[in-house]
Amino acid sequence: MKVMVAMSGGVDSSVAAALLVKEGHDVTGVTLKLWGGDSDSGCCSVSDVDDARRVAQQLDIDHFVFNFGADFDAHVVDPYVNDHLAGRTPNPCIECNRHLKFDRLLDRADILGYEILATGHHVRVASTQDGPRLARAVDTEKDQSYVLHMLDTKVISRCVFPVGSMTKAEVRDHAERLGLRTAHKAESQDVCFITRSDGREAFLSARTSLTPGVVVDTAGRQVSTVASVELVTIGQRRGLGLGGPGDRTFAIDVDVPAARVTVGTAAELERHGVELRNHVWAADPVLGPVLVQVSAHGEPVAGVIDGAGNVIWSTPQPRVAPGQSVVFYADDIVLGGAIAV
């Protein structure tokens, strides 16, 4: 089959490409140029593109670089800034997967006649009686199903994830056996357009004005101040100008227009459920008991999807920050997800 492999320049997508070549497919590597600014941890620096290109050469496959920078700005960077201004906690990696890797790139693959799009994500595609479904990776530490939860059956049927059934150690071993230069490359962990040296505050400050705010307790008494209310996330403990180690106070509410952060105890942070919007489903909408994951590396907990599409927790859970993605599972199978209000 004609397969387009998205190669970030990392070891996972390098090995994904190698496995597909070995299986005899007609493979073409593609690296996306997404972010045009400074980057030290992302997936589109010049060195990363060089690595992807060199691996493609080693595998004797064609390699192209597609510049989706304008779409990345429109669908990922601008919403990232706007979400902060609205007091929400965005997940730019999810928006990148949603709008760039599995929408824009899949369209590009279509018009160029590629039947399959492959990536190096650690997820599996499970065959179920209802068709293919996204499922957690074999290496649960590396599982990326949370950030790919928006892929529906139609998209999943066009995609393959060759390393989803391997552990990370197996992936690195394979790359080393093939002599790929990415075999021991460090993983990218952070948001690609936020540099470690400057951080989120510098990034946002360059694009908008951040608002100093007051920190109040649940009785409304001011207890502290913060330099930028937009940078405070629900559940945050550090950086609120309170206590020291061992302090058990959390941000339980952020009101950007009022420039006010409310802090409280762990019990005051807890909620019985989470209101959701912008649902996406693998196939049909789901009601009833599910497992729910609210962050990329969070533990799934039990809940029930009610008739309005909101989640009611089986036991109270810490409040989910507005803007965060909430993903529903049945065991290891992704059912869908939504965004916390």
Added chain:
Amino acid sequence: MSDEAYLDCAASAPLRAEALAAMLPYLTEHHGNPSGSHAVARRARQGLEESRDMVAEICGADPHGVVFTSGGTEADNLAVRGVTAARGGVPICLATEHHAILDPVVASGGHVVRVRDDGIADFEHLRNLVRSHADICLVSIMAVNNETGVVQPLGELATMVRDARPDVVIHTDAVQAAHWLDLREVYAHVDAMSLAGHKFGGPKGSGVLIVRDGTELAPQILGGGQEHERRSGTQNVAAAVGFAAALQVTDQRRSVEGARIAAFRATLESVLTEADNVVATVDGTTGVPGICHLTMLGVESEAVLVALEQRGVMAAAASSCASGALQSSHVLGAMGRSDEEAAGALRLSLAFSSTPEEVAHALEVIPDVVLAMSSTGALA
């Protein structure tokens, strides 16, 4: 019928057989350092100096003014930075210059001259700049644009600059001109001129900056003082020899090759613009024979280029950034084209090596691909 068409000659043309033949002895037996004093070194030096004489003769220049460089980019940087460093003040250039000029000009605190929507310099803006900024030390005007093929009226522009400011150095990036224009005529208008070998059949990594006697130029690479103290580093003798050999053949055959390739370009432009959404970006008759620049409306050139390659047609759009990704063309932007128009740019470039079979193959493939891309929702 050929099943391949190399239409990216403006990026790099094939090596001329004459250049390869001339270079081979300098890659094998004549391995001496041309700065040395013994017989082996002298043989290398002889090849270098014979090449310098040939280049000077072809360009109507003094051999002492020919500085061999590693290519067009180095020659451009040497001109902009070297003159600016030697004289003080700031350089200016056209908004459509290659980045090898534009970036050092901007980095030197210089000014950028607007162009009209046909890509020709805005005369009034240039005149106003040179009159109102007493600190301008160098004006760089590219002879032929590398994307659109637009030929600047270099003589008129140079005369206007000299009338306003007789003291400034006038430089031209003639990298895309060498294949098509008489370099004696080009150089006659200016004080300094950059050329790159691989655009007309010489090897990559070969270039020259030619400067008139008396032009102040501070070296940008310091060391052994080669090239009359203007560019240190052991000369790449084989590259210089290949450059000169290719330039000589180019000069001898320019009128014949130019007429042949101009006919190819005219055919490409007239057939390809029959599609409703394809237009010639500029009036092709005002450009050089080797560049046919088209704008495909509602189609993304990034996808078109891959689809063309799948069918054996190698073409280009705008320039690429460090990662290899296409970047939006500053040239088309300066000419007032919209982002959508720039996203649909297609440059088909030809050289001495281009054949009727390649043109026929391109004419068979390109309309198909553009039509397919236009009808599959790949709208920009």
